[in-house]
Amino acid sequence: MKKQLLLAFLITASISLYSQKEANVWYFGNNAGLDFNSGNAVALNEGVLRTQEGCSSISDENGNLLFYSDGINVWTKKHELMRYSNGNLANDLQGNPSSSQSGLIVPNPEDKNLYYIFTVGTDFIGYQPYPNNPGFKFYTIDVSKGNGGEVISGPINLSNGRDKEWSEKVTAVQGKDCKEIWVLSIVQDTFYAYKIDKNGVDSTTPITSSSSYYLRDKRGYLKASPDGSKVALADFTNDGIGRLVLYDFDNVTGKVSSNGITLTDEPTDGSPYGVEFSQQSTKLYTSLYHENSNSFRVFQYNLLDANIAQTKTQVHQEQGYRGALQLAPNGKIYASIPDRAYLGAIENPEDNATDIQFTSNAVDLSGAMSSQGLPPFIQSFFAPVKLVNLANNEVLNNSNQIFCIGESYQIQPEKNNPNDTYTWFKERKEIAKTRILTVDNTNFGSGLYEIKIESNSYCKKTYTGKVQITFEPKPTINSIQPYIQCDFDSNPIDGFTTFNLEVLENALVNNLSEVTIDFFETYDTSFSSPINKNNYTNLTATNHSITVKVTNNATQCYQTDTINLQVNPTGLTSYSNEYIHELDQNASNPGAKFSIGTNNGFLDFSLKTQQIINNSGGSLSEITHDFQYYRTAEDASLQINQIIPPYEDDLFTNNSDVYVRISNKGAASCEAVGNFKIFVEKIPIPQGNLNNIILCVDNPRLSPQPHTTPLNADTGNVTDTYKWYLDGKLIPRETSAIYYANTTGEYKVEAYRTHPNITSLFMGYNTFFVKESNQTLIVNIKSVDDQDNPNNNKIEIVVDGIGDYEYALNSTNLSDFTKGDENFSYTFTNIPPGLNSISIRDRNGCGIVTSNQISTIYFQRHFTPNGDGHFDTWKVLGVNNNYYDVIKVQIFNRFGKLINEITDKNHSGWDGIYNGTSLPSNDYWYNAELINSNGKIRKKTGHFSLLRK
Template identity: 30%
Template sequence: MLKKKSYILIFVLLFALTLSAQRESANWYFGFSSGLDFNSGIPEVLSDGKITTTEGCSTVSDNSGNLLFYTEGVDVWDKNHNIMQNGENLLGDNSSSQSTIVVPNVSNSNIFYLFTADVFQSYLNGGTGNGFNYSIIDISLNGGLGSVINKNINLLPQSSEKVSAVSSLDGSGFWVVTHAQNEFYAYKVDGGGVNLPVVSNIGINIDSYDNIRGAIKLSPNGEMLAITHAIFDPSFNGFLSLFDFNLSTGVVSNEREIGTDRVFYGVEFSSDSSKLFASAMLVDDSGPTSQTTDIVLYQYDLNFEAVDRTEFIINTYESDTDNHLSGALQLGFDKKVYHSILETHLSVIYQPNLSRRSADFREFSVSLGSSTARYGLPSYEQSAFESIINVENLCFNNPTEFNIIIDEPIQTISWDFGDPASGINNTSTNLNPTHIFTSTGRFAVTIKVDYVNRASKTYIDFIEIGEAPMLPSQVQLTQCDVDADDGITKFNLAEAESSFGLSSDDLVVTYFETLADALENENTLNELGYENTSNGQLIYAKVFVNTDCYSIIEVILNVEPMSNLGEYSTIFVCQENPDENLIFSAPDILALLENDFTNANISIYNNEFDALLEINNLTGNITISNNQELKLYFRVETINDCDFMGSIVFSGVSEPIVEDKKAIFCTSKNNILDAGDEFWSYLWSTGETTREIEINGPGNYWVEVSTGINCSDIVNFEVKQSEELEIIKIEVDDFRPQNSVRIILDDYSGEI
C-alpha cells in the first residue's frame, strides 16, 4: 500500500547508509535471447537468457556482479533462467518502450520493487489500459532464487510507456518517475516502501493512447529529466524535452523543448550528466501521408543555456523498417552509451562525456553472437552510472590525470587504479591524483568517496590506456576520373586504410581537410563520396585508440583518367513472363566479361557511384525487378587501378524452340553442321562455340543453344555415313520439251 512519508525513518537512515553503485548493472538480458556480461569492463556475449522482448526490460545483479533476476515486465526469470516463483502475469508488456524498472529497498537488501509501465496495445479493442503498477520480490525466498510476494499493485489506472529512476543520493531511497498526459508522477521508494506521488503538471499534453510511446531518463546526478514523445496520431511527429528535477522534493520544473518534427524515441544522458543523446526517425511529409525514413542519433551539450542550438548528428542509419521506432539508448556499466535497433550488434558511443566527434561513435561494434537485438535495452536506476571524474591523457607511459568534476564537498576520498603491478602507486588519497599505468589495456578504477552532505558512495570507472599506433607518415590514394579529365572525382577515403598497416580492429580512423581540424577533432570528412578540390590534394587521417592517443597520416589524393566504355554490351536473360523479375548470377556475368578482359580483376555494381568507389560489389544471385533500370555497371582493373568502367544492359528473352536434326556424312566433301542463326550462344559436344562446325565423321552430335542466361536447350544431330554408289547405266533423254537424265544404280537401298 501507499504510505505517507516517515521523516523520522529518513532521518535515521540519512547518514547510516552507504550507496554502493558498483556492479548491479553488470549483466544485461534483452531482445530475442540477447545478453551481455560487463563485469570485465568489456561486454561479453551471454547466450543463456530466456527473454523475448521487442522493447523494455530490466536485469538485476548484486553489487558483486552476480545475476539475481531479469524481466520484460510480464515474466520474471531467476538466476538459473527459470520462471521465478509467482513470477508470471505481471502487467508490463514486451512491446512497451520502457516496460519495467527495478529498485531495491534501502533498508532490506532482499526486497526489490519491480515497476511496470503501461502499453499502447492495452487500449485497443475497447481496452482501458494496464496503468502503472509495481510488484514486490523477496530474493531470499525459494532457496535464494526469489519469489514475487505481492503482485500488480496499482498506482495509476492509466499511464504511458515511460519510466525512470534515480537514487536520492542521500541514502534514503530512490525516485521512480512516470508520465501520464501532461503530468509527471514521482514516487519516493524508501525503507518503508512506495510513497504517495509528487505530481508535477508541466509539459506537452499527450491525450491520445496512440502517442504514449517514448522514454524518460533521469540524469545520473539526479538534477535533470529528459523525455521523448513518439507521436503517431494524427501523423508522424515527436518531441524531445528537458526539465529540472529536484532530488529533495521530486518536483519536475523548467521545461525546455529541444527537438520536434521527428519521431523521437530513445534518450540518455552521459555519465557525467553533461551531454544528452536522443534517437529519432526522420519524417517525410512530401506525400499524401507522412512516412518515417532514416534513424538519426543526436547529441546535445547541457553546458550551454540554449541546449537546442548545440544539436549535433552523431550518426545516421538508412532504414527500411516500417515500425517507426528508432531504438533505445542506455548507459552501460562501462559508462559507454549503447544503441539498439533490429540487428545482431549494438552500436556504441565510446566517449559520451565528450563533445561531437570526440564522443567516438562506432556503428554495430558489439556483437550479440547468434542472438538479435530489438528496440529496447535494460532499464536501471540512473545514479548507478554516475561519474564524478574527468580523465585526461590516456596514452601509455604518460601520467594519466584524474580530476573531480562535482561541487559537492568531500571529506575523504580513496583511489584504486586497478593496476596492482604499480605497487604502492596503485592507490591514492589525493583529491585529483595522477597515475602512470604499467601497461596498455583496460583498467577498473575504483573511487570511494565520503561526502559531507550526502551518503558515501563507491564508483567504478573503466579507462583504456592505449599506445599511439606506429604508422606511415604519408600514403597515396589513387582514384579514377570517369566523367571528365579534370582531376576532380569522388573518393572512398576508407580505401586508404589498406596502406596504413593497421594492427587492430579497435583503431578508429577519421579524415580531415586540415591539420588543425585533425588536432581539434572537428569538421570530419564524409569518407564515402568525398570530392577532392584538386589533383594531388593533401588531407589528414587521424588514427586513434582513444581521443588522447592517436597518430596522424598525410593522405595524398591522386586522380588518374579512366576509360569509360559507356553501354558496353547487352546481355539476354531468360524471362518466361514479361512481368517477372530477371534473375541470374554474378559469376555468369563475370564469365562473359572475362572473355573480353583477360587476366583482369572485374567486379559488378548496381550503379556508377558504387563502381567508382568500389563499394557494394555484387556477388551470388542478382535480381533486377521489372520496375528497375535494366542496367548494371562493371569495373575492370589490371596493373593500373584505373582501366575501364562500363555498363551492361539486360533484356528478357523466351526459351529457345528447337528440333533434333539428321544429316549425311559424305567423304568427298566438307561436312558442316549448322545450328541456325537465331540463338545468342552455342556450345557443341566438340567444345566449339560457333554457330557452325565442320565434322570429320558420322555419329551423334549435340549443341546447347541459348537465347540468354538460363535460357537454353539441346539440339541433337544424327549423322549417318553415305554409302558407296555403283552406277550401272546413265540414260539421257534430250531434245524434248522436258529433258531428263536417268541414273541407274546397282542394288542401293541407302540414303543420298
C-alpha cells in the same frame, strides 16, 4: 582522428570502474544478452526473454545477475520463472512487452535483499492477460527467498485512478544521497515522483509536477541524467506531432520543472523514441524514426550550451525502424534497431557532435536478435565518482590526466564522509589509505590510479574510481644573454624604450612550434597578465628584469626563467642617401609596347651593408655583426617588419626613410642605429605612336625607296641616348631622338639615362608603327552599254597598289568618294550616256588618280513625237562630244527603204517625218557607224519603235 579516438577510449576506460555493477548484465530483444563485467560488452545467449520493446534486468553489487523481466514475466538468474510467496509463477505482472519501458528494477537503498519492479502497461491488445492499459504498478521481490528470489508483494497501484491514461515511461535516479531513490513517470501533463528509502516505496504521497507540454502519445522513453539534474522524455507519435522535451529535475524534492524545452522538429527530424544522457550528464541523445525515409536517426544536444535546442546535430542515420538508446557501464551508449543481429554504439558520447563515432555493428549478439527496447536502469548507477585536483578543483577523470615532472599534486574524491574508508591503488597495488593522495613523479609517478571508497554509513556501499596519470617533462629554456636595446626614441637618454620580446623566442627554445611563450612582470607570480610581447616598454630605467613562461602545447607543462633587459642611450647616425630608378610596370609583359613608370623601385641592401662596413674603419663586418633594415624607427626598435631578401619585393617611393639596426652577431643587443633616405628617379619614356604613320611611296615602288617619314621619340632630356629597332632588330648607328623611317614596320625606341648616384643606365621604351601606302595604278576600265535601258549602263575599274582605295565618278570632292567591297576594283552603275571619268583616292593620304574619259552611248528603243519633251525624236545618245569625230546613222522602214540619215553628232534626231509626211507608229531599222578621235570604228545595227499617242 586517431588521437581523438584514443582519447575517447581513455575517457571511457577511466570511467568504467565508477559505474555500479548492478547494470553489468542486460537481457533484451529475442534471447539477446550482454555482460559488461570484463569492461567490454560480451554477448550472452542463454536468456529466455523475448520482447518487442520493454525489458529490465538487475545484478548485485559485484555484477552477478539476479533476475530480469519483460514486464509480465520475471526470470531468475537461472533463467527460470520466479514465483510468488504463495507458490504461483510470476508470469502475470501488469506490464507489457509492447510497452516502451515495461518494467524498471530498483533496489532498496539499504536492504540488499529487497528490489522493486515498477511496471507500465500499454493500450496494445496483442499480449494477454492484460488487453487494456493497467497503469503504473510495482512489485516487491526478496532475492534471499525462494530459488533465486520471490515476489513477496504486489501489484501496488500508483496510478491514482488514471490507469487507462498512463504512459509507457518510467525512470529512476538517486536522491540527495545514497539513502533515497526517486522513481519517476508521467501521465499526460503530470509527472509523478515516488521516493524509495529504507522503508520501501512511499506509494501514498507522490510528488506531482505539472508540465506545460501535454503528451500526444504514451510511447517513447523517459530518462533522468546520471547526475540527477535533468529529465528528458521522447513522445513518439505516428502523426508527426511528437517531440523530445527536456526538463530540470530537483533530486532533493523530486520536482520537475514545469516549462520543458522542446528540442525536435517533426516531421522534419522524425519521431523521437529512445533517449539517453552521457555519463557526465553533458550531452543528450535521442533516436528518431523518420517515416518518409524509413530511417533510424540519432541526434546530439550539448547540455552545456546556453541554447541547447540550437546545438541539435545529427550524428548518425541508417535504414531501420525505431529503437532504444541505453548508457552502459563502459560509458558507451548502445542503440537497438529491430531485427538486427547486432547493436550499434556511440563510442565517445562525451565528445562534440563533429567528433562522434557511431559504430553500427558494435556488438555481435551471437545469433540472437535485437528488438526495439533495451533495459533501463537507475541512471545514478552510471554517475561517476569524480576525482579532483585539490589545488583548483579540476575534475581529473574527464581525460587522461597530464601532470608535470617536478610538481606535486593532491588528488581527492568528491565524496567526503569521515566515516568512510578510502584506499588508493596504483596498477592494482595498494599505495595509501587516505582520502587525499599526494602524487609526484618520484613517489608514484605515471600510471593508473584507483580509489576504493567503502561506505560505513547506512548505505554500506562500495564506490570505485580511477584516473590515468602521465607525468611529462617541463620544456627546456636556453640560457640567453641580456637583451640590449638602443634608446633612439624622442628621448634617447631616459633609459626607457620599446622591446620586441618575440625576437628572443627562437633563442629561448629549440622547438618553438611545440610550445607557447608568454612574458610577465616578475611580480606577476600567478601569470595572470601577460605583457605585450611585441611592443613592451621597460618599467625600470636602463636595467629591468621580466619572467618568461614556456608552456608545452600538448601537455600544458611549463617552465619559467628570468630575462634581463638593458637600455643603452644611442644617437641616430646619418648614412648617405641612396638613389634608385623607378620600375617599369610593363617590364614583365612581353607584349607591351611602351614603358609605364611605377613611381617606386627597390634597393639592394646588401650593397648598402657593404658601404656601411667600408666606412666603419674596420669596426664592423658581416662576420661579427648583423645589419637589419626597417622602414620606421618604431619597426627598428621592435625589430618587426624587417626588410629581408629578396629585396625586389620591398618597393620604395621617392623620399622614403630607412633605418638600419646594427647588433652583435647572434645576440639580442643593439650596438648602433642609423637612417638614410631613398630617392626614386623617373625612367625616361620616349614619345611613340601606336597608330599607323603613313609613308607614301611610289607606285610602282622604287628601289631604293627615296621617301622617309620622321619618328620623333624625344624625352625632353638632352643627355638621354637612344637605340632604334625595326621589327626587333637593332638599327646600327641610330642614336638620335628622331629617326627617319623609309620602310614599313614596327619601330621600337629605347631611351637611356644616367644619374650621378646610380651606377647603371636606366631605360624606358616606346613604339612607332609605320605603314607604306601609295597612289593607285589603273589596270583596266570596262564600259558596258545596256541597249534596253540606259540606266543599266555601268563601268568596271580594276586598280593596283598598296593603299586603301575609294572611288568617285566625275568628281574629286572627298564627300563623293565611296569605299567598295573590294579594295582594288569597283563597279559604277546607272552611268549616264556621254563622257565619264573615275577618280581613285588613297584613304591613307597618298593622293588621287583620275582616269581618262570613258564614252557611254545609248541607241534609243523608241520615241514618241508628241511634243511633251520626252523622246520626241530618235537619236543615238552620248555621241555629242569630242570623243567621236564621225557619225553616220541611216534609218530604214520595215521594207528597207532609207527614210532618214544623220551625219551630225549634234543632230537633234529624226522626228518621224518623211517627205513632209508623219510616218505611222511602227518598227524602224537603223545602221550606225561611229569613228572616235583615235580612228576606232564602232558599228551597230538595230531597230526601234515609233509610237504615236
